[in-house]
Amino acid sequence: MVERRRFGNLIPHLILWVGIALVAFPVYLAFVASTQDNAAIANGQMSLLPGDLFFETYYKTLFVGTSGSTREPVGTMLFNSFVMAMAIAVGKIAISILSAYAIVYFRFRFRMAVFWLIFITLMLPVEVRIYPTYKIAADLNLLDSYSGLTLPLIASATATLLFRQFFMTVPDELLEASRIDGAGPVRFFKDTLLPLSRTNIAALFVILFIYGWNQYLWPLLITTRDDMQTIQIGIRKMITTSDALTEWPVVMATAVLAMLPPVAVVVVMQKLFVRGLVETEK
Amino acid sequence: MQKQAVFQSRLLPLLLIAPQVAIVLVFFYWPAAQAVWQSFLLQDAFGLSTTFIWFENYQDLLRDPDYFNSVVRTFVFSAAIAVCSLSLALLFAVMADKPLRGATAYRTLMIWPYAVAPPVVGVLWVFMLNPSLGVLAQGLRNLGFDWNPLLDGNQAAALVILASVWKQISYNFLFFLAGLQAIPSSVIEAAAIDGARPVRRFWTIVFPLLSPTIFFLIVINVVYAFFDTFGIIDTMTRGGPAKATETLVYKVYLDGLLGGNLGGSAAQSVILMAIVIALTAIQFRFVERKVTY
Numbered sequence: 001m002v003e004r005r006r007f008g009n010l011i012p013h014l015i016l017w018v019g020i021a022l023v024a025f026p027v028y029l030a031f032v033a034s035t036q037d038n039a040a041i042a043n044g045q046m047s048l049l050p051g052d053l054f055f056e057t058y059y060k061t062l063f064v065g066t067s068g069s070t071r072e073p074v075g076t077m078l079f080n081s082f083v084m085a086m087a088i089a090v091g092k093i094a095i096s097i098l099s100a101y102a103i104v105y106f107r108f109r110f111r112m113a114v115f116w117l118i119f120i121t122l123m124l125p126v127e128v129r130i131y132p133t134y135k136i137a138a139d140l141n142l143l144d145s146y147s148g149l150t151l152p153l154i155a156s157a158t159a160t161l162l163f164r165q166f167f168m169t170v171p172d173e174l175l176e177a178s179r180i181d182g183a184g185p186v187r188f189f190k191d192t193l194l195p196l197s198r199t200n201i202a203a204l205f206v207i208l209f210i211y212g213w214n215q216y217l218w219p220l221l222i223t224t225r226d227d228m229q230t231i232q233i234g235i236r237k238m239i240t241t242s243d244a245l246t247e248w249p250v251v252m253a254t255a256v257l258a259m260l261p262p263v264a265v266v267v268v269m270q271k272l273f274v275r276g277l278v279e280t281e282k
Numbered sequence: 283m284q285k286q287a288v289f290q291s292r293l294l295p296l297l298l299i300a301p302q303v304a305i306v307l308v309f310f311y312w313p314a315a316q317a318v319w320q321s322f323l324l325q326d327a328f329g330l331s332t333t334f335i336w337f338e339n340y341q342d343l344l345r346d347p348d349y350f351n352s353v354v355r356t357f358v359f360s361a362a363i364a365v366c367s368l369s370l371a372l373l374f375a376v377m378a379d380k381p382l383r384g385a386t387a388y389r390t391l392m393i394w395p396y397a398v399a400p401p402v403v404g405v406l407w408v409f410m411l412n413p414s415l416g417v418l419a420q421g422l423r424n425l426g427f428d429w430n431p432l433l434d435g436n437q438a439a440a441l442v443i444l445a446s447v448w449k450q451i452s453y454n455f456l457f458f459l460a461g462l463q464a465i466p467s468s469v470i471e472a473a474a475i476d477g478a479r480p481v482r483r484f485w486t487i488v489f490p491l492l493s494p495t496i497f498f499l500i501v502i503n504v505v506y507a508f509f510d511t512f513g514i515i516d517t518m519t520r521g522g523p524a525k526a527t528e529t530l531v532y533k534v535y536l537d538g539l540l541g542g543n544l545g546g547s548a549a550q551s552v553i554l555m556a557i558v559i560a561l562t563a564i565q566f567r568f569v570e571r572k573v574t575y
Contacts, residue, residue, distance in 0.1 A: 012377040015374065015377045016388050016392075019392060019451075020392065022451075024391070026406040026410055026448070027398075029406070030405075033409065043415070044414065044416075046417060098299070099302040102294075102298035102299045106288055106294070108292065114299055117306065118302060118303070121306055125509050127534075128531075128558060129310075130535070131317075131538045132312075132317045132548070133309060135313070135316070136309065136316075137309075151305060151309060155305045155308075160302065213399070214397075216399060216401050216516070217512050217535070232399050232401045235405055239405060239408070239517065248409065252405075255402050255405050255406060259399070262397035262399070266393065266394050267390055267394055270393075274456065278457075278460065
């Protein structure tokens, strides 16, 4: 504190409270709407306090689904989203850590060529090559499958670069030491490098899980069957029918359920989240 | 930079890189190459014959007023989203950087919207501002404001920008806060001893020291406005009314959905790729100059 304030820190506190209210209000409203009667909401007579239909709405959302627009219950969608997010996070980490290991700890022909091949994919999101990728996925018979949902999204360089950077900081003495102990490349990776990378893996996992969970455009194209929908796609289909038919409590319950897992990850694993975010963007 | 101590093996490194190289080749280079190749081709209406036409697809695209409007619109959206979310986030970050009671709780309560998916953001805001039943829309109408984003293009654009800003504040806040905390307090104390008041200290010391973070965030926010707004637009307005919210990415999506002009659609993808590569290059140049997080 550089100087003494007459009113203490009243103004900063006030401004931050306004900020928090600003970001929280839409979500609060969604929760409130999810506990109320659809007729009241459709008439524009929604109360700003929670109603008493919490269990009814969430039961219906999770296990039954809307009566009109989507036939699948949200439970199935949650499962699909979860599988997709996990596969993207685990798959990307696995292939990246292996290739980074090869690039840092081995000398082989075309090493730099491979590095650049992977490096160039950095930051070119799937959105810019969406239809050609779709066509390839269709040719490979990957439509409506978990591999089709995840594989194209695993093809990017961020994680590889991150592991490469980290491996470069690992002192050479560790490798010398384990070599003296008679460890080969597989042993060194498993017993030394992997344990050292634990925090990096965890941080990356948090970011990639959120990234995978929140994917939208790719699943929108690649899934046609109702039972392969992720929750982000499901929620869009719920509001496509005309205003009067939209079951807003169910839509809002779905919105709450869709944001619950990633938000929980951010709040509970905040340290890892911040670390992962800062390091992947560097 | 290279490691001195390495393993000697021929086969193992190739096995290790194989999965990633395979995926990158199949799902990245192959489609990208196809997009570039197709953008030079003209396909007849039945898809039976194709002709190589060099840059005609690009020329057609650049002459198309719809495309031109979409380019302008996308840049206006990017600018509006970047300016609004950066200034709000900076304000909140400066406040949260003060030694306050409950500072960590404030941080948690500010950053969680990062995890909310764009389509969900779209649904939340459409619900609040739906002209017939939205809580905020009713408030606007009571104030005598004729709110109807379903008919008024400017209002629809404002709606999309508002929702995008809401989501992006958390990300910018996090990076601003990290940037602020990296500024040594001795610099600020020295200025205070010289008699600089808080506002002056902010603009002459804190803000310039924060400029690498600001620059980094501008690039990130533009990329965000280009790509991540897709989910928001798709749930809120679907590009309408009358194309008022049709950004470049959304246009690629819609044109592809309609089918037809394959070459033109590929040319659009290639232009988008070029924009992203340019943005990435700008960002890398700046990362080279060592940013302080």
